[in-house]
Amino acid sequence: MIDSYKRLMNLQDPPPAKVAKGFFTDTSLCIGCKACEVACKQWNQLPADGFALTATSYDNTGALGATTWRHVQFIEQAKTNGDGRRDQRWLMMSDVCKHCANAACLEACPTGALVRTEYGTVYVQQDICNGCGFCVPACPFGVIDRTPKEGEFQAGTAHKCTLCYDRLKDDMTPACAKSCPTASIQFGDVAELRERARRRLGELQARGESTARLYGMPEGKEAEEVGPLHAFFLLLDEPQKYNLPEIPRLPRKTLGERYAWSAAVGAGFALVAALVFGSRR
């Protein structure tokens, strides 16, 4: 009975869970070559975003978006030294979808188009998404976006990094990590990457990089609401310098309280109206 229903509805069991895969992006190794941006565009056949100069830095990409799934930031910092000289430095960081353990986009999705894959990543099923747009403002990192309705590339649906789901299926490394010439983007089993990240942080701190830190580890306060990130980072400064929120919010956490206020107002009004109608002489 159930089997014939599944056949009729073309329902398949989800693939068995695999070891969680993710990215460890070590920004201390990034040289800002943007090979990851290009490799991502090529493999995923994403269109160019136009040729615009931001006039702020060497970053002319600006932000992640529906057709930009890797984005290299160029953070220019000038600091005054002890001897009064000004030192400059560039912080470079290849940003990407964080594949949160508790993903706001996935929870917002009303159609079930956004799913958790067998690799523990967050994935948009393009044949299901109807472009409602709710995931777009739900994401606390500004990652996922909807393509324009009148576009040539997959018009009107939500898009973001898939962690190269198609490549994972064939045991291949995602395109950005494969192309990274300095191993700033490292791909692998999340548990193993976390160990590697802790070791690397220890190395850097021993060398005197006192402001280096990890972002997206289970013990970090950024994991309070959205959980550990499957794509996490080694940063050389505060998260906000990289436009990363201190504690990324998960809308679900406050949903009950918000509904309660709405219901209280509705019930209060109904009560008053009932009393007014009922108190007629």
Next chain:
Amino acid sequence: MTAEPATPGYYRYPVIRRPVWTWEVPAYFWLGGMAGGAFLTASLGQRLGSPDDRRYTADGFYLAGAAILPCAPLLIADLGRPERFHHMLRVFKPLSPMNLGAWTLTAFAPLAVGRAATQAAHTGLLRGPLAALARLLPTSVVELTGTLSGMVLAGYTGVLLAATNVPLWAKSKLLGGVFMASAMSSGSAAVALVAARRGAPDATLHRLARIESAASLGEVAMLTGYLGQSGRTAHPLTRGRFAMPFWVGAVGAGMLLPLLLHRFAGRHRGGTLRSLSGAAAVCSLAGSLALRWSIFEAGKVSSEDQAASFELSSD
């Protein structure tokens, strides 16, 4: 020499993406809320009101039925892929306010239209086999389920906006309450407007005015709390482009003016009362639309405010 960037973050780039929704969404919030409020007012009038109340509030069922009809088309038009609208109902996932809203609209729309048809059959507006069919509907069950689903429809919309990371929508916990109060105010105002136009007796109009005023007071209270909790985050709404529609339209015309008009109308009867009631109701309806639209549009501005996003995520 380049100085340290003046912003706390990465140049002035926003932290979150700008919402992609367009005007259809606030229009739906307004109509859906009004339908829910009108259905509730009409149902309570039927069950608890005087014979006059029953007669004149019953038009609320027509209002609810008429207001709910454009709702689904508006929402479908806003989708990136409108032909896939039914994917909303391929799962039941009330954790997502959008999914909850789709199911609620699916439940409420036939109830509102059905109750309007029953009303039309009873008054002789609807004749023939359709009227016979409409008379078969159990009105008390339809009114109870319609009232409940209508109130969910009126109340989830503010929570939906608040269940995002847009600072203006998410900072305060009270946006759902603001929208619910606005829905009840516009729904009862719509009922009062039709009752005044159809020459309802003074007692009925006075009672409707008291109900409307209660909703307006609720709106003022919720909005005060909302603005207080939002603090500087509310600036895209309270200053700049949306200050006029918000302060003059939503607050002035939508809340304060109806309260004043009703207070003034309390001492009048007959034609003057009907004119004042009608004017107050029109103001309330227009203000409700202005409220939804200004908060919706100002949210897009707020989404680009890097500092507000950081403030929201450090609470």
